[in-house]
Amino acid sequence: MAGVVPYLGLLVKGALITLEVSALALVCALVIGVVVGIVATSRFRAAQAAARVYVELVRSIPLLVQLFFAYYGLPLMFKVNFTPYQAATAALALYGGAYMVEAVRSGIQSVGRNQWEAARALGIGYWHTMTYVVAPQAIRVTLPAAAGIFISLLKGSSVASIIGFVELLQTAVNIRNTIFSLSPLLVAGILYFLMCYGLSRFGSRVERRFRYGGAS
Amino acid sequence: MVSLFDPALFWRYRHAIAAGAAATLALGACSVLASFAFGLAGWRLKTSRHRPFAWFGNAYVEALRNTPDLLYIYGLYFGLTGVGIRFSAFTCAVLALGIQGGAYVAEIIRGAFTAVSNEQRAAARALSLRPWQSLVHVELPQMLRVAFPALGNQVISTLLGTALASVIAVPELTYQSQIIGDSTYQYFSVFAMDAVIYLLLVQILTRVFHLIDHLWFGKWRGTV
Numbered sequence: 302m303a304g305v306v307p308y309l310g311l312l313v314k315g316a317l318i319t320l321e322v323s324a325l326a327l328v329c330a331l332v333i334g335v336v337v338g339i340v341a342t343s344r345f346r347a348a349q350a351a352a353r354v355y356v357e358l359v360r361s362i363p364l365l366v367q368l369f370f371a372y373y374g375l376p377l378m379f380k381v382n383f384t385p386y387q388a389a390t391a392a393l394a395l396y397g398g399a400y401m402v403e404a405v406r407s408g409i410q411s412v413g414r415n416q417w418e419a420a421r422a423l424g425i426g427y428w429h430t431m432t433y434v435v436a437p438q439a440i441r442v443t444l445p446a447a448a449g450i451f452i453s454l455l456k457g458s459s460v461a462s463i464i465g466f467v468e469l470l471q472t473a474v475n476i477r478n479t480i481f482s483l484s485p486l487l488v489a490g491i492l493y494f495l496m497c498y499g500l501s502r503f504g505s506r507v508e509r510r511f512r513y514g515g516a517s
Numbered sequence: 518m519v520s521l522f523d524p525a526l527f528w529r530y531r532h533a534i535a536a537g538a539a540a541t542l543a544l545g546a547c548s549v550l551a552s553f554a555f556g557l558a559g560w561r562l563k564t565s566r567h568r569p570f571a572w573f574g575n576a577y578v579e580a581l582r583n584t585p586d587l588l589y590i591y592g593l594y595f596g597l598t599g600v601g602i603r604f605s606a607f608t609c610a611v612l613a614l615g616i617q618g619g620a621y622v623a624e625i626i627r628g629a630f631t632a633v634s635n636e637q638r639a640a641a642r643a644l645s646l647r648p649w650q651s652l653v654h655v656e657l658p659q660m661l662r663v664a665f666p667a668l669g670n671q672v673i674s675t676l677l678g679t680a681l682a683s684v685i686a687v688p689e690l691t692y693q694s695q696i697i698g699d700s701t702y703q704y705f706s707v708f709a710m711d712a713v714i715y716l717l718l719v720q721i722l723t724r725v726f727h728l729i730d731h732l733w734f735g736k737w738r739g740t741v
Binding site: 306357358361362363364365366367369370373374377408437454456459460462463469474477479481483486489490492494497498501508 | 541577579580583584585586588591592595599677678679680681683686691694695698701702704705706707708709711714715716719720
């Protein structure tokens with residue numbers, strides 16, 4: 302157990318890398334989620350179907366296979382080269398994006414039809430209605446869900462260790478292979494827990510604060 | 518020569534692919550059963566009247582839901598051999614996925630029981646049903662209706678999680694794909710096929726769950 306002490310700094314560094322990649326992927330996922338989410342709630346059937354296909358594809362294929370596809374499949378086919386960092390970020394962004402689309406969609410749909418009609422009656426256009434009427438209310442639903450997606454990304458980024466991306470879990474496994482003790486994995490577990498649990502507490506606080514009729 | 522799509526490749530490796538798909542299904546089924554067992558145990562602990570048990574149940578659910586499943590696959594695989602227990606990679610994967618999935622299953626069961634209103638319980642008591650009769654005839658049917666869709670999603674995410682077992686060389690679908698990819702360099706075709714098989718499995722399962730949900734609970738839709 303004491304053998305892990307000299308490596309604690311490395312593990313914390315690994316945690317920061319995990320946090321960095323997940324945060325980067327989250328920002329990309331937010332952009333994807335908002336754009337595709339708005340498309341998914343639009344009236345264009347073809348666009349709706351395309352958004353649906355994207356979400357279903359990502360949710361029906363293991364993250365590991367998506368990562369393998371990005372890291373091994375695409376470079377051979379299209380003569381592009383990704384570093385593990387880029388492949389991991391891209392795959393996680395697309396993965397989180399699909400869940401974010403659902404979060405944004407359910408946020409938009411949580412705002413009643415009659416509000417759209419009221420805005421329409423006041424002569425407010427689509428984009429102004431979206432920005433000033435729907436978005437501020439949709440965020441009550443979307444933001445707590447986004448915290449949950451960030452947690453999935455933090456946990457999901459551990460899968461990227463399999464394509465040789467040295468983040469928290471891979472750091473722990475490397476240290477284990479040096480000192481032959483499970484303690485680095487235990488420390489990694491504690492670090493994951495601190496990050497994810499903190500986020501989930503934050504998420505439920507946001508949710509409580511945004512509840513209709515609650516103190517705000 | 519790397520081509521976009523090579524059907525001959527799949528024909529040549531059809532036995533490995535079929536074996537991989539079968540192993541994925543077997544691993545998925547065992548892991549789902551294990552996760553239900555752990556989930557029931559976790560739920561019993563969590564809702565126990567004895568403080569230490571309840572605390573332990575809560576700790577189990579919170580700890581497992583906030584850490585990645587790959588950690589447990591590695592942890593069990595390295596850890597058990599470290600203390601001299603020799604489990605196969607398959608057993609390790611089933612245990613890891615079962616323990617992880619169990620935390621979610623425990624939450625689903627607990628959540629579904631809170632959806633059954635206390636009036637129902639009180640009414641069952643007033644009709645002098647015994648606690649177990651109330652559970653079997655009143656609470657369970659209502660609770661299952663709430664839990665079923667969530668449990669279905671959980672089954673699917675456990676099935677997708679089995680891909681991670683490839684890191685400890687369980688010869689399931691993703692592992693077989695990697696091997697075929699390594700020996701032919703047709704990674705694009707191989708992982709595309711891999712993805713399609715998972716997609717088919719998940720879509721079929723989703724449809725089956727919807728059908729069961731419809732047949733079983735359809736007539737109660739829109740009631741309490």
